[in-house]
Amino acid sequence: MVRVIALANQKGGVGKTTTALNIAAGLLKNGQKVLLIDLDPQSNATSGAGVDKKEINFDAYDVLISNRSVKSAILKRTDNFDILPSSPELAGAEIELTKKKNRQMILKRKIAQEKENYDFVIIDNPPALGLLSLNSLMAADSVLIPVQAEYFALEGLAQLKKTIDLVKEHGNLGLTIEGILMTMTTHTKISRQVVAEVEKHFPEETYSITIPRNVRLTEAPSFGQSIFDFAGFSSGARAYNKLVKEIISKDGTEESEPS
Ligand SMILES: Nc1ncnc2c1ncn2[C@@H]1O[C@H](COP(=O)(O)OP(=O)(O)OP(=O)(O)O)[C@@H](O)[C@H]1O
C-alpha cells in the first residue's frame, strides 16, 4: 500500500526540504518506488534533487490550476524516482485556488490514481498553512513535522496540531502524525533543553532519532545530490538512514490486527 507523507511546519527553515529530499533518497536506496511532490513555490526540493529548470515543461502549478494530469507533468529521474516539480508560479496558486470549488481537495483528487504506482509519495510544503499545505494535508496519510532545535521550537506546533485536527474533521479522518523530527541538534545545553521540551509536550509523536547540525546537509543540494551520494559517512547521512529505516519499519504494522 502506498503511503503519502507530507512534510509540514509553517515555520520557515526548519528542515522540511532537507528531510523531504533525504528521506526520498533513503527510501529509494531501500528499493522503494518514490514520487516526490514539490508544493513550495521556492522550488528548493526541485533544484535540490538536481532538476534543471530547463527540463521542466509542466509543474505542480499546472496540475493544481488546470486540467493537466499529474502523470503528464511528472519528471522521471530514475526507474524508481519521479518528481512533480514546483515553480515560482505556484505562489499564485494560493490565490487562484480560492476561486475553485473543493479547493483544498484538488491534490488529493489529482494524485488518487497516480499514487498507486508508488510505495511512497513525499510532499514538500511551503512555510505557511495556506491552501497549498492544506491540499497536502488532505492528500496525505501522515504528516512528518521537522522542528528545529532552537528557541521558540514549540511556537507554532500547537497551531499546526490544531490545523491537523481540522483537516481530520473536514475530509481526511485517517490523517496521522508520522512523527516530530528534531533537526539541527547540537551538543549545546539549549539544544538538549529544546529537544527535551518538545519530547515532554509530544512524547508519543517525537522521534528518538534526531538530525544533527551537519554542514554536509547544506552542501549536498547545491550539487543536486542526496546526503547519501554526497557524504555517505557523514553524521547527517547516518541520522537520515536511521529515520528512513524507522519509516519503512512502520509500514503496515499499525493497521495489522493481532492474530
Ligand atoms: N541538519 C542540518 N544541519 C545543517 N544545516 C541544515 C540541516 N537541515 C537543514 N539545514 C539547512 O538549513 C536551511 C533550512 O533548511 P530547509 O531548506 O530544509 O528548511 P525548510 O523548512 O524546507 O525551509 P522553508 O520553510 O524555507 O522551505 C537550509 O540552508 C538547509 O541546508
Ligand SMILES: [Mg+2]
Ligand atoms: Mg523548504
